[in-house]
Amino acid sequence: MDWLGPEEWQAVRLSLRVAFWAMLASLPPGVLCAYALARWRFPGRQLLNLLVHLPLVLPPVVTGYLLLITLGRRAPLGSFLEGLGITFAFHWTGAALAAAIMGFPLLVRAIRLSLEAVDPKLEEAAATLGAPPVWRFLTVTLPLILPGLLAGAVLSFAKAMGEFGATITFVSNIPGETRTLPSAIYAFLQVPGGEASALRLVALSVILAMSALALSELLAHRIARRVRGA
C-alpha cells in the first residue's frame, strides 16, 4: 500500500476499526429490536419503531448534535460514563457510536424483514419439542435469518465506513482519533494540493464499498442455499 501516504493510511485503518466495532456492537440490540418489532405486540411498539428509524430521516448533523449534548464531556450522562471509564466525546469510540446509530435502521430493517419470513409455527413446533425460548431462538430462528442478518451487518458496516455528518458533529475531525475516511477526504479538499490524496481515498472508498457488497451477496447466497436445503 505504498501509494497511500501515512495520513491516508491512518484514516483507512481508523475507518475499518470504527466500522467493525459499530457493526459488531449494534448486532445484539439490532436483533432484539427487530425481534420485538416483528413478533411482539406491546404498548410503545410504534414509538420504538419510530425511534429506530429516526436517524434515517433526521439530518445527520442533528443526530450528531443530540449525541454531543447527551454524551459530551459536560453532559450529565457523558460525565457519568466517563467516571466509569467509558469515553465517547472526541474519541474513536464516539465515532463508532455515531456510525452505529446511523446504520441501526438499516440493520434492524434487514433483520426484521428476514424474521417476518420465518414461520412462527416453526418456533411453536420447537416449543412443543421441549425447547425453552432462548434455545428456540438460537437453534431455529437465528439460523433461518442468517442471510438477512448478514446483509444487515454489511449494510451497517458500509454505512459506518461512509458516515460523516453525525461523526464530525459529535467527535470532530481529529487525525488518528476521529478522522475517518470521509472526514479525511473532506479535510484534504480543504487544503490546497490535497486533491490527489482525496482522490486516492475516494477510489479506495469505492473499492471497499463494492467488495463489501459483493462479499455479502456471495455469503447470503451460500447461506440461503444451505438453509433451504435440497
Next chain:
Amino acid sequence: MSLSLRLRHSFGSAGLDLSFEAPPGLTVLFGASGAGKTSVVRAVAGLLRPDEGRIALDERVLFDSGQGVDLRPHRRRVGYVFQEPRLFPHLSVRGNLGYGRRFARAGKSQDFDRITDMLGLAPLLSRRPGALSGGEQQRVAIGRALLSDPQILLADEPLSALDTARKDEILPWLERLRDEAGLPILYVSHSVQEVARLATTVIELEAGRITRMGPAVEVFSDPGFTPSGTREAGALITARIRSHHADGLSELDAGGAALFLPRLAQPEGTELRLRLPASDVILSRRRPEGLSALNIVAGRVVSIREGHGPGALVAVETRAGQILARLTQRSVSALELAEGVECHAILKTLSIAPGNVGSG
C-alpha cells in the same frame, strides 16, 4: 396414562365448553371444521390459554385456572404433530428427529432406533426436509414428536394435507403407533374413514361442545351417529382372518359369523376392523336364498331411527356386532320391522373397501 380435560374459552362469538377423559389408546376429536377441535389440542399443548378449566395427565397438572397453574409449552412434555409437517428446513432428518431429544428424560437412547425403525425413517436420516415427499415429511414429524419423549401425542389432522396415496402410506404407521407406542394419542380429524380406522375412543364436537362420546365401536353402531348426513353412517365391527381360500377370497370370523372379502394381504389370524356403510346393508325378514351376496348375518332389530326425509336407520344386533342399515321408511313398514324383530342383514361384499379395512 390418561388425559382429563375441562375447559371453557370464548373467541368473540364462538366458544368452547367441554370436559372429557381420554383413556389410553387413540382418542379422536371428530367434527366439522370450526367445531373447536384444534383449539382443544392447542390448549393441551399450552399454545392456547383457556379462559377457565383444568388439564391434567394422570396426576400431573398442566393447566388449572383455579390454582393458577399454566405450564409453558416446552415444559408440558406433549408431542404435537401439526397439520403441516413444520420440519426445520435447515436441519437434516436426523437433526430434526434429534431436536427434542436434548430435552427428553435421560436413558432413552435405544428409542431412536426403535422409533426410526417403526416409522421406516432409517433411509432418510441424512436427507434434508426439502428433499422429502409430503408423506415422508409427515412421518419424520411424527418421529420427531415421539422422540421428545412425550407423555401424550397430539395429532391435528396430520393427514389432511396429503393425497389419498400418501394417506394410505401413513395410516399403517399410525395404527402401529396406537398399538405399540403405549402412550395416549389425541387425534383431530373430520374424516370418517380415518376415525373408523384409527379410533379407540370417539369424541364428537359441534360448535365447541361434545355431542357424543364413547368407545369407537359403540359410537359407530349408534344410529344417532350420522356424521355429515345419513349417507356416511355405518357400523364398525372387528373380525379376525380365519383363512385365505384358493378362489381369491379371504374368510373372516366376526364373533362367530363368517364373512368373505376379496383376498386380503394380511396373514391369517390378523385382527381387522371393517366399516359397513349403512347404505350398503340390505335387510330381509327371511333367510335369503338364491342371492349372489356372500355375507349374510342373522340378527335382531334394536332400534329404528327415522330421519326428516323418506329414510330410516335401522340398528341390528348380530353376532358380529351391531350393524346399521339405511332403508326407506316404506321398506320399514313393508317388512314390519320393529324393535326385537328377527331379520337377516345382507352385506354387499364389494362395498367393504380396502380403505375401510384396518387392523386394531
